[in-house]
Amino acid sequence: MxxxxxxxxxSDLTPAVKRELLDGLVKSLLSELIETEKKELLQKIVSGGRENRQMIDMVEH
Structure with missing residues (x-):
């Protein structure tokens, strides 16, 4: 529910507000990781794997 x-x-948010929300969430989630973990996670996201592509598609939606 x-x-x-x-x-x-x-779905009611504007694209600009969605980007701001996503930016805040990413910064918050990354703040607790050490630098090497941040780099590994971000590299994995941008590497283009199937799961990552799905994440990118969801963000683009």
Missing amino acids: AKDNIAEIL
């Missing part, structure tokens, strides 16, 4: 509410809330 909460999942539907979150999806509804996100």
Whole structure:
């Protein structure tokens, strides 16, 4: 039920607000990682793997 509410809330946001929200979430999540973990995670995301491609597609949506 909460999942539907979150999806509804996100669907009502403008692209600019979505980017700002995503930026804040990423910064918050990365803040607790050490530098090597941050680099590994970011490299994995941009490497183009299937799961990462799905993440990028979701972000683009």
